[in-house]
Amino acid sequence: MTDAMFAAPGTFWRGNLHTHSTRSDGVLSPEEVCRRYAAEGYDFISLTDHFIGQFDYPITDTTAYRTNRFTTIPGAELHSGAMQNGELWHILAVGLPADFAPGNAPGFRPVEGQETGPEIAARARAAGAFVAVAHPEWSGLTTEDARSIEAAHAVEVYNHGCAMGCDRPHGFYTLDQLLTEGRRLDLCATDDAHFSEPDHFGGWVMVKAQENDPDALVEALKAGHHYSSQGPLIHNVGWEDGRVVVESSAVASVIVQGIGSAAVAVHGDSMTRTEVPLGRCQGSPFLRLSVIDRAGKRAWTNPVYPG
Template sequence: MNYLIRFCISFLCLASLSIYAHAQGLFNPFEQAGSWHKAALHVHTTTSVGDVNVAESIARYKSKGFEVVFVTDKTKTNDLSGFSNEKFLAINGLELSTTTSPCHFLCLNTPRDLKFVNDIPAQQLINEVKRSGGEVIIAHPYWNNITLQNLLELQDYIGIEVYNAVCDNGTARGYSDVHWDQLLNKGRYLPAIAVDDTHKDGRIVALGWILIKTKELTVEAVMNSLRSGSYYASSGPIIENLKIENGFVNIKCSSAVQINFFAAAHLGRVFRPKDSNSLTQAQWKLSSNCRFVRAEVIDAQGRHAWSNPVLIKSTDIQSDKLKKRNRGNNVKQNK
């Protein structure tokens, strides 16, 4: 019994360290140097369930302003040689599932020869994708009827899909923001992506994407930004800036009919235009028990944009006056 208790405590400690380590690696992209790149992360072709072949799919996304496309066919990778250049990246990936979990796994930057048996344990699948140099994102949690417990049982995936266009248009189960908030409230400070998940309907293209911030357009830089959450997700609106300053979270964005802030548990705030038809900025005063904050922008067409969670330090919610007083006290103590 004592051995079992020690094992459980050790497991919980390791899980907590993993969560903490990932949270410490999250960056606010609006505070990072670099350029924005439009990226599609969940794309199928005729290699599996898509409507066009690889070349046509990439051409379609390039025509819509995308600079990064992950081709993520089910169980099979593709030969993407010749599609990338200094202004565009085509990156291999997979969508995988296993009989041991209800989750679908969006595997990014996977090698051509990566294969799995269909009854591989889900955590082993994630581990092996990471060992191969790739990363895993949980695909369409709402559509798959994924529970919070399912998500908490797994470690080391780097995000979830907050919006999936094919699930939204096909079954009205494309938004997984509740799953995301439940994870955040449990201390899993993960970023989230918006995707098309292109299948046979050619109209579902450029309905969900991320704007990723990198210093250079390389596979390594893109993967590092994905790991650190240095991006925001969108199905239409633009987030121009998001920052925490003097105890407030501030956002600037394209024309919106609603701006939402979400923090831990019941904390949050909704902003709607008062004297006009739209708003392009909002400011919300953070309370002392806010551990994180994320923003959501909704435009007149009902399209959304989602910032990733910004972790809040105690100094973020102090007034300038209190910060100066604390600095003065530190100077006195040093003397």
């Protein structure tokens, strides 16, 4: 069985889903942010400035910076309500309409009477956005917190800004806990770029869509037709009886992960077609893949659900 993403028609487009500008707490103008991502070979970005009153609830209009080879998706990082640790929720929403209604979030601290995180996430999904739980490790997110975001399409499993700024970049534990409970969620890697430190061009998504068009990209994200990367390319994944066959750029490790401690790894040199026996991962309700190159850069597939 070929993974549905690779069987789907279209082309892979490289993009960053989490970016900030001077419309909130970034240091570069929206125009310069778009210019830099285009110059670095990205096909698209979503400018996701902080959706709070302090910045006048921005959904930054980037349509003027689109070209015939680079596009932009409207979005925002939403904030409302307190997590269990008392801090404000951070919810990534890509593909928000320009008229998405502000809540009551004046700043970066929770206030009485505002929407909860689950409520604003649900409102964003109902408005057509691709919704992801942002930087769980950085936020100090509990599994109970994460469980409450029923509207999420994905968990942000790698955040490059959090890697560079505090060495808390991951969300894999959060994702796997929810998968173990039976949730079906995808994953995404992002920059969370503010350009105030080396927080850019470090993690991205490869989205398979028939056009490099905002609506087509958002629909492909929602459908799970994307993988995440720091560098390696994944060309095809075939799940067969008792094994998985992975075609990729040259890598040194391919790892299958399943429920609990279930994992199987194959290591080698310059591997471009790698067969991994499922071994103790057989019978797991979900399976996902990591590929790692010689420089330690990784790429990750969304989970699949055997049976």
